Amino acid sequence: MTQGSENLFETRVVFHIGPVPVSQDVVTTWGIILVLGVGCFLTTRNLSLRQGRWRSLVEAIVVAMRNQIQDVIKRDATPFLPLLGTLFVFIAAANLSVLVPGVKPPTARVETPAALAAIVFLSAHYFGIRARGVWQHLRSYARPNVLLLPLNVLSEFTRTFSLVVRLFGNIMSHEIIVGIVVALAGLFVPIPFMALGILIGLIQAYIFAVLATVFVGAAIGAVEQA
Amino acid sequence: MEFDGWTLALQAINFLVLVWILQRFLYKPLLGLIDQRQRAQQDAFAQAAEREKAADASRAEYESRRQELDAERQGMLDEARAAIAKETEQGRAAARERANAELASSRSRIEKEREEAAASLTRDAVALAGELAQRLLAGVATADVAGSLLTSVLDRLDALTPERKQALHTDLEQGAKLVVASAPALGDDLRARCVERLRAALGPDTQVEFTTDEALLVGAELRFPNTTIGYCWRDTLAAALEELRKDG
Structure with missing residues (x-):
């Protein structure tokens, strides 16, 4: 268990590209990107108004994501769908990659959730400035009172940090639990925990995407400050 | 617990690449298809609405025409009834006149015949009386x-x-x-x-x-x-x- 815990918290570099070390998480992410990219390419090639079951399912998921975003930000969700929808898809795929034998989910390490949270942080400001302008965007931190400016600025970082910790903590802890159960009880006992892991992975992906949507919505003035 | 900055940077880049891939191969084609389908649905709805409107107009025109035909038919029926009633009344009047004329003629003829019969009867009675009187007088002569x-x-x-x-x-x-x-x-x-x-x-x-x-x-x-x-x-x-x- 100690060995497993060390492996879990340590960065495992697979190879180097020049001076850049490529970790296992990056490789796994490349695999996820490859699978998703190929899947999307195969799904959307030769599009026509007539469609099969698989494309109907994909289309239903995309439409559901767009409607979910639209319900939160109260405006056309198309400009926000690529970022927010991809967040859900990538996190869900990363969380569910644990089902592949020998693969550890990238979200179980802090770098990937931190990278996603940083992108959400920057994207919220990007969309906020684009929607309201720099001055109005900055003034939003002094509302409803200028005395709340430090708290609002602080909340920008804390909520981003909470995104990282929530996703990383849940997935990492699930990995630890499954590892412990496998070590103690054997091969087939952790299956219920792994099924629970699917649920947790989807829920965490949903929570991360919804919170990111709320942050972006708040930045563009569509919803109350989160 | 280690924190690898290279991994964070690469994962951020990876995510942005994935955003581009999904935008290129998933969202854009699917949303375009959905929009195309919605436009097709809207066109179909618009066509259906136009056809419904045309059907309503046709139905209204049909109703209007039917009402006109009903009114025309009713008018023709009324005219025909009036003409029939008039002809019937004229026929009745003519028949009544003919009947009255025939009745008067019959009464006149009957009266004449009666008078002739009465005169003939009187003549016969007078003749008979004369004959009887002659016989009686001959008896007493x-x-x-x-x-x-x-x-x-x-x-x-x-x-x-x-x-x-x-x-x-x-x-x-x-x-x-x-x-x-x-x-x-x-x-x-x-x-x-x-x-x-x-x-x-x-x-x-x-x-x-x-x-x-x-x-x-x-x-x-x-x-x-x-x-x-x-x-x-x-x-x-x-x-x-x-x-x-x-x-x-």
């Missing part, structure tokens, strides 16, 4: 009755003025005879008294001839060449029958 009637005739002759008697006598002077007709025949005694009274009235040379005339029924006549003085039941009966005819 005797020489005495004839003599009595001759006496009355002779009384009338005696009552004539002398000028009239002279005129009668002048008629007899040219050789003519005075004919005394009677029914039934007079007896010799009556004839003798008759000759005596005639000669007393007209002169002693008066030639008298007696004859029987059944046509007189009962009675006697003095037949001068130009004048006849008599009294017979034939004339009385004829006068009575003429009065009956006039009264009938």
Whole structure:
């Protein structure tokens, strides 16, 4: 268990590209990107108004994501769908990659959730400035009172940090639990925990995407400050 | 726990690459397809709405036309009913007039026939009465009755003025005879008294001839060449029958 815990918290570099070390998480992410990219390419090639079951399912998921975003930000969700929808898809795929034998989910390490949270942080400001302008965007931190400016600025970082910790903590802890159960009880006992892991992975992906949507919505003035 | 900055940077880049891939191969084509489908649906809805509107217009036009046809048909029916009623009334009036005319004609004809029948009946009754009277008078005709009637005739002759008697006598002077007709025949005694009274009235040379005339029924006549003085039941009966005819 100690060995497993060390492996879990340590960065495992697979190879180097020049001076850049490529970790296992990056490789796994490349695999996820490859699978998703190929899947999307195969799904959307030769599009026509007539469609099969698989494309109907994909289309239903995309439409559901767009409607979910639209319900939160109260405006056309198309400009926000690529970022927010991809967040859900990538996190869900990363969380569910644990089902592949020998693969550890990238979200179980802090770098990937931190990278996603940083992108959400920057994207919220990007969309906020684009929607309201720099001055109005900055003034939003002094509302409803200028005395709340430090708290609002602080909340920008804390909520981003909470995104990282929530996703990383849940997935990492699930990995630890499954590892412990496998070590103690054997091969087939952790299956219920792994099924629970699917649920947790989807829920965490949903929570991360919804919170990111709320942050972006708040930045563009569509919803109350989160 | 380690924190690898390279991994964070690479994961951020990886995520952005994934955003581009999904935007390129998933969101854009699918959303375009969805928009295309929605446009197709909207076009279909618009076409359906236009067809529905056209159908409504057609239905409204049909209803309007049907109402016009109903009104026209009702008008034609009313006109036909009015014409039929008028023709019926005219036919009834004509029939009524014809019936009244025929009734009047029939009544007139019946009245005429009735009058003719009544006149014929009256004539027949008068004729029958005359025949019966003649039979009855023939039954009671005797020489005495004839003599009595001759006496009355002779009384009338005696009552004539002398000028009239002279005129009668002048008629007899040219050789003519005075004919005394009677029914039934007079007896010799009556004839003798008759000759005596005639000669007393007209002169002693008066030639008298007696004859029987059944046509007189009962009675006697003095037949001068130009004048006849008599009294017979034939004339009385004829006068009575003429009065009956006039009264009938």
